[in-house]
Amino acid sequence: MDHYIHYSNCWEDTQILLKALNIKNDGKYLSILSAGDNTFSILLHKPSSVVGIDLNPTQIALTELKKNCIQKLEYEETIEFLGIKSSQKRILIFNKIKDFLSNESREFFTNNTHLIEKGIIHTGKFEKYFHFFRKYILKLFLNPNKIDNFMNNKQMREEFFYKKVQSPLGKMLFKVFFSNQIMGLLGRNRKFFKYASQNLAKEILNRIEAGLIFVETSNNPYLEYILKGNFVKNLPHYLQETNFYKLKQILNEHPEKLQIHKSTLMEILNNKNNIKFDGFNLSDVFEYMDKQEYTEHLQKIKQISNPKARIVYWNMLVDRNDQIEGIKTLEKLSNELFSNNQSFFYKKLLIQEVI
Numbered sequence: 001m002d003h004y005i006h007y008s009n010c011w012e013d014t015q016i017l018l019k020a021l022n023i024k025n026d027g028k029y030l031s032i033l034s035a036g037d038n039t040f041s042i043l044l045h046k047p048s049s050v051v052g053i054d055l056n057p058t059q060i061a062l063t064e065l066k067k068n069c070i071q072k073l074e075y076e077e078t079i080e081f082l083g084i085k086s087s088q089k090r091i092l093i094f095n096k097i098k099d100f101l102s103n104e105s106r107e108f109f110t111n112n113t114h115l116i117e118k119g120i121i122h123t124g125k126f127e128k129y130f131h132f133f134r135k136y137i138l139k140l141f142l143n144p145n146k147i148d149n150f151m152n153n154k155q156m157r158e159e160f161f162y163k164k165v166q167s168p169l170g171k172m173l174f175k176v177f178f179s180n181q182i183m184g185l186l187g188r189n190r191k192f193f194k195y196a197s198q199n200l201a202k203e204i205l206n207r208i209e210a211g212l213i214f215v216e217t218s219n220n221p222y223l224e225y226i227l228k229g230n231f232v233k234n235l236p237h238y239l240q241e242t243n244f245y246k247l248k249q250i251l252n253e254h255p256e257k258l259q260i261h262k263s264t265l266m267e268i269l270n271n272k273n274n275i276k277f278d279g280f281n282l283s284d285v286f287e288y289m290d291k292q293e294y295t296e297h298l299q300k301i302k303q304i305s306n307p308k309a310r311i312v313y314w315n316m317l318v319d320r321n322d323q324i325e326g327i328k329t330l331e332k333l334s335n336e337l338f339s340n341n342q343s344f345f346y347k348k349l350l351i352q353e354v355i
Helices: 014-021 037-043 057-072 075-082 090-100 103-110 113-118 125-140 144-152 154-165 168-177 180-186 200-214 221-228 241-253 265-269 291-303 331-338
Strands: 028-032 049-054 258-262 277-281 305-315 327-329 348-354
Touching: 014 037, 014 277, 014 305, 014 331, 014 348, 028 037, 037 049, 037 057, 037 241, 037 277, 049 057, 049 265, 057 075, 057 090, 057 103, 057 241, 057 258, 075 090, 075 241, 090 103, 090 113, 103 113, 125 168, 125 221, 144 154, 144 221, 154 168, 154 200, 168 200, 265 291, 291 305, 291 327, 291 348, 331 348
Parallel strands: 028 049, 028 277, 049 258, 277 305
Antiparallel strands: 305 348, 327 348
16 A cells, blocks of 8 residues: 555546536446545435445545545534644544544554544645645745635736736746646656656646636635635535535445445456446546557446446546547537636546447
8 A cells, every 4th residue: 555645635626527427316437536525426416326446545545534534423523634624633533433444444544643633635645736836836926815815806816827927937937846747746646647748837827827717716626725725615515514414314324325446447347247337437547548548448438338328537638538439529518517627737528428
C-alpha cells in the first residue's frame, strides 16, 4: 500500500457527472473511486447498485473511512472529523468507527494517525499541491481577505486574470508552477504524463480564464477550496446536509448497494458474474493508457452494457475521444454540460452511449 493519499477529494464536477450519467433508479453503475465523493453522489440517486473500484488501496481506505463516517456518525461530527471544521478530537472520533473498517484500511489509518489529526480531506498529494499554490503563488496576486468578494465579483476576477495572471510575472510563475514537471512532483502521479504531449501550464491558464470569467463562481466548491484551503460555504455534493442524511439512510438500510473493490478497470470489465451496467463514471482513467488499451476497454465496456448505457470520462492533457462501432458520442450534450464546468483541470468532457 502507498504511504500517502493521492486525492482526498474528487475534482470532477459532480453536478455535471450526475446529469451526464442520467441515472436510473434500477440501474447498475461502475465508478472509479478516487476519493469516493462522486461514487457516493451516484448512490444518492438510488440505483440498484454501484460498484466502486480503485487500484490504489489508500484510495479505497479513504473511501471506506468516509463511508463509515456517514453510516456511524452524525452530520456535525462528520464534517468536524473530515476537516471542514476545526477539531482537537479527531482521534477520539476515529476510535469510534475504526473497527468497522476492513483490516487493511484500519491498519493504514492506525499507522498514519497524523492524517486523521489533520483532517482527512486535506491530506491528499493533490490538496497539498494547492496548499503550496496558496502559500507561494496566489498571495502575490490576491489578498486572502478579499476572496469572498473575488468569488462574487466578476469585474474583480477579470482584473485578476487579465492584469495580474497575464502579466509577465504572472505568466512566468504560473508556467513554472503548473508545468508537467512540478505537478508531477507535487500534485499528480507522474505516470499521468506518460502519454501527454501538451503543455499543462498553457492548458491550465486557458481553463482558469474559462472558470473565472465565463462560469458562475459564487457557489463553486472547487474554486473555494483552491483559494481558501477548505470548503467553507460550498460543500461537496455528498456532504451537503440533506444529501448526507439521505446517503446515511441508503447505506444503513441497503449496504449491499455499494460494493468497493481493489481492482483495475479491465479486471472488473472481465467479470464472470454476467452483470450488465447502465453507466460508467471513469474519471480520466484513459489518459493512463495508450490508444490500443483505450479502444480495448471501450470494446469490453460495450459487451457488458445495457442499451443506452452512458460512459462518462474526462480529457485533461491526452486526447481520448474515439468512437467505435456500437458506441456513439453525445457531442452536443457533452459540450453543453462542459460549458458550465466548475472544475479547472479538464479540457473536455466525453459522454458516450451504447447503441
